[in-house]
Amino acid sequence: MGRNGAGKSTLLDALAGLAAPSEGEVTYHPPAGRTEVRRTYVPQSPERLLFATQAAEEFATSLRLSRSDVRQRWEEEVRPRLEALGLGHLQPDDLPSRLSTGMQRKFVYAMALARPGEVLLCDEPTSGLDAASRAEIIAEIARYVQEGGLAITALHDLDDALFAATRVLAIGDGRLVFDGPPQAFSASAGELERQGVPIPPSARLAWALARAGGPKPGLYAPDELAARLLAPPVSREDGPPVAEPLWESGRTSADRGAAPVSAAPSAGEAGPPSAERERSAFHPALRWLSITAMAIAIAFVHRSAGDLVAVLATAALLVALSAPLRTTLRLTWTWASFAILACAVSGLQLGPPFHAQWAFHFGAAKRTWFEVVPYWCYLQLGQLALARFSSLQLAALTDQALRRAVPRRQRLVASWFGALVTRFIPAVEVMYREQWYAYRVRLQNAGRALSTSRALVDVANVIAPFVIRMLRFGETTADAMEARRLFEVTPPSAILPPWRVSGRDIAATAMALVGIALLIWTR
């Protein structure tokens, strides 16, 4: 346990083998007669692990059985696990991705506990669940431990688990600050709070009472605490006790104060507003103008010399406008795969029944190559045209640009739609990467390694849940847009950076003009 950002999830990732530690090592000692320790990891937001297929197929992947085997063994193997979590009514053909988020989470835990490894690692198993579901999950984990497993869980809502746990590890600011049984944890909770460890309500109450002269703090069920409170004063221990932390802290205690609602904004924030605004690099009008002119000029290129000039001019513009290297490389890779495919297709002469014999025509491939090179320029220019605008800047600019040409309603829809695209493309990328992470975890739990061939076959199991998540995300966005009625509001331009034509702008435009001149000359 520990605060958000203290390192719990990172530690679990390392223990599960999904993240390699930069120092030190994680060692598992297999029991006698086995070569390795199998770990089952259920990360945060476990509903990401689902493949958006039928329940039988989900279990088939986790249990490493075929679908028909799973259906045959549904009653003995699968249903008890589902019933323990209140999902006994699910049929093999049901779609777990149609359930509510809480029930999806419970479903993933049912899958994980159907054939778990020797070690179970859970990150926030109880988050987002109601009280009954939380009790069910804790009971299932306790049952798993009773049957001989080792369960390591990261938890916020400690009161659920503190009474069932055997050991508590508290992490504060990336360090281990407590390691001991739950009783000792509650007894030293006052000390630990000063070190930034969140303490559960049971311990908070016990400590508040202890400070007021009540019984010594410890881990008590409600009955026990009530009994101690009701005991006559004479038989109680005297005075507020001094609790000894089991872990020595070398730091001075940092007081985490109350929520910053009462704090006034600091003087540093009240500085001149313009200092905080982005220093924009290039006036957008000039930028768009030069890029568009360049793109049109490149369209006229058909020969090798022209191609060379086009590539050089585009590269010069990329450097001048400080395009991010990662995006440039990514677009280059995309273009290269397309180019190779196009050239191969154009140069290849298939054998019978299409033609007389196999052949490869280099001439045709070369011609295609010269046609395809300008597309690299277009991709990079496209990146330059849209890059480094925030969503609101794009909306405001679009609104201003279309003001005289387009009626109000369509103009506002176009502007806000542009804003949404700009805002959510990076978010979509994050979701996509998260989906691959979830897929890796799923494979590892089933005891398989991630390989390219398997990934290619299974790509639907990544794409389908990703699309569903995006659609759900988009539903909320649509709701918010409608409720806020943004399509009737002009994008505020008050916070657009004060773009001014500067020397750099002129230099970049001049470079573009030189490039265009060269292109025309090579024609």
Add this chain to the structure above:
Amino acid sequence: MPQNTQSNVTQLRSESNAKPPALAWKDLRVAPPGASRPVLRDVSGEIGHGQWVTFVGPNGAGKTTFFRALVGLAPFQGEIWVHGEPWQTARWRVQMAFQPPAASFVGQTVLEELAISIAARAAHVGEAAPDGPSLDAEVRRWMHLVGLSTALQRPVDQLSGGEMAKLAVAGALASGADVLLLDETQAELDPDARAAMREVLRGLARAGRTVLLVTHDMDDVLASDAVVVVKDGHMSAPMSPRAFFYADGGLPPCDHLGFAPPYLVQVARRVQRALAIEFSPLSEQEFVEGWQRVAASQILDARAQRGNSSIESFV
């Protein structure tokens, strides 16, 4: 069966009766899209100023549907008034903070998101949008109100869960909310962020706004001013958390719904039962003070003298 609860709300603070209630609804009937039968049937009720009301109930009972109707996302039959004005004209005063907050942010940075909300309010109210330094000042004011202390240029995707929730609330307030709706926004937050949000909501209620929160977390109910139980399409009258968690006889509504009361409530109930006194604290502070009074009043010594000193007979 229609539930007519045109009750005067538990006014826990003295308010002048001349002010119309912040939110009033009469014979409201709402069906979510695609549903054949309305989820809420002929409900009526009202909520006064400066109240933080939590809505609890089983899933599918109609809480989300009610909120969606209030914010204009679900068609409804019946009447709704916001601060005495009909909903159609005053609907901009009811704003919702959506879940997940990241999906509802259109601006790329904190400053942009709040500027958009401010511009939206200005457009709907018919004023000119603020500009330059006054915009800055207003944005800082909203951030200070919710306790958001991050840089203005911070991208919204880099905020923590708690910060995103605060920004969503700030955006709703900047959009002109007098009535703030939060549908299960506490569910994905860690306990620190939840506690911070509770402070924010109390502050808003104290300042005169009305906050409606759908939650499953009993700690939120403990901290609120009133709680409404929504079940099978019916909404109860707002009751105080004390009435929700503690009952004179029989089952408290909390247990009746199948919720687990918070730890301090469980302990307090046992003490209350054993001593047969009024002991219904809603916070640790109240618990400690109440228990100190019990200790000082020598009830416990009297019991010991009467011979009830063994622990077993209490619990």
